[in-house]
Amino acid sequence: MTQLVLDRVQLAYENESTGASFLALSNVAFTIDRGEFVTIVGPSGCGKSTLLMLIAALLKPTSGDLRLNGAPITKPGSDRALVFQDFALLPWRTVIANVELGLELKGVARKARRETARRYVSMVGLKAFENAYPHQLSGGMRQRVGIARALGVEPEVLLMDEPFGALDAQIRQVMASELLRIWERDRKTILFVTHDIDEAIYLADRVIVMSASPGRIIEEIAIDLPRPRDLSVRNTPRFVAWRERIWNLLEAQIRGSGSWEQSDVEPVVAR
Numbered sequence: 649m650t651q652l653v654l655d656r657v658q659l660a661y662e663n664e665s666t667g668a669s670f671l672a673l674s675n676v677a678f679t680i681d682r683g684e685f686v687t688i689v690g691p692s693g694c695g696k697s698t699l700l701m702l703i704a705a706l707l708k709p710t711s712g713d714l715r716l717n718g719a720p721i722t723k724p725g726s727d728r729a730l731v732f733q734d735f736a737l738l739p740w741r742t743v744i745a746n747v748e749l750g751l752e753l754k755g756v757a758r759k760a761r762r763e764t765a766r767r768y769v770s771m772v773g774l775k776a777f778e779n780a781y782p783h784q785l786s787g788g789m790r791q792r793v794g795i796a797r798a799l800g801v802e803p804e805v806l807l808m809d810e811p812f813g814a815l816d817a818q819i820r821q822v823m824a825s826e827l828l829r830i831w832e833r834d835r836k837t838i839l840f841v842t843h844d845i846d847e848a849i850y851l852a853d854r855v856i857v858m859s860a861s862p863g864r865i866i867e868e869i870a871i872d873l874p875r876p877r878d879l880s881v882r883n884t885p886r887f888v889a890w891r892e893r894i895w896n897l898l899e900a901q902i903r904g905s906g907s908w909e910q911s912d913v914e915p916v917v918a919r
């Protein structure tokens with residue numbers, strides 16, 4: 649069942665002092681079904697974060713429509729939660745109190761808040777660290793607090809902007825598997841931005857590939873691998889073929905854009 653619809657969405661950033669306008673997204677259109685896990689890849693600066701901010705209604709589109717369950721998206725709401733790379737945990741609050749924050753903002757009463765927060769802290773495997781402060785946790789654990797906080801408000805749609813970007817490769821794989829485990833239990837709709845192509849395929853029901861700036865969608869690839877998945881799927885012929893396909897699409901975008909011509913460094917897509 650269709651849950652989220654983007655129809656001919658354009659976003660131009662206006663520079664108030666110069667009056668100049670910069671087109672960040674041109675004509676983005678897609679739909680997402682309830683409970684679907686969709687990942688987005690695209691060259692740096694193509695507008696992926698901008699896209700998530702539009703869905704969270706932290707930005708308004710210059711033109712086009714965004715709809716959630718048939719109703720226009722006009723303002724931020726607890727039906728959508730955005731998880732950033734740095735999670736913005738409050739250092740003076742314990743793990744449980746950080747997870748409760750979203751519920752406080754939603755106006756949930758103290759007792760119910762604590763119960764819900766406990767459930768999500770356990771779900772991400774941090775029960776033993778409920779009363780720890782962020783500085784006492786590893787990067788991966790802080791990450792999980794951020795995810796628990798976002799899940800705790802029970803949004804219909806979870807928007808994740810490179811949530812594993814700051815983690816090293818091994819922790820990242822573990823986190824991806826954990827996120828899948830949580831999602832398989834919870835089945836919230838997830839829209840997940842990443843630079844890591846393997847991660848994009850491994851997690852997704854569908855990978856959306858964006859063009860270089862101004863961003864638009866150049867391809868949508870259905871990843872019909874059975875679930876639950878484990879990391880060994882990365883070696884299967886279909887996985888390898890998807891990886892190749894996405895590499896090629898991104899490489900063409902980066903080479904075709906001005907940033908590549910002007911750059912004297914090796915492209916990030918070098919294999």
Ligand SMILES: Nc1ncnc2c1ncn2[C@@H]1O[C@H](COP(=O)(O)OP(=O)(O)OP(=O)(O)O)[C@@H](O)[C@H]1O
Nearest residue numbers: 661662670672691692693694695696697698699861
């Ligand atoms: N507030 C702003 N004002 C003007 N331009 C902006 C603003 N925010 C972003 N941009 C520009 O819009 C484009 C898209 O930015 P965005 O952050 O959405 O890209 P991205 O795909 O998330 O990039 P990355 O992969 O590096 O995170 C970029 O060219 C960026 O410079």
Ligand SMILES: [Mg+2]
Nearest residue numbers: 696697698809
């Ligand atoms: Mg970004």
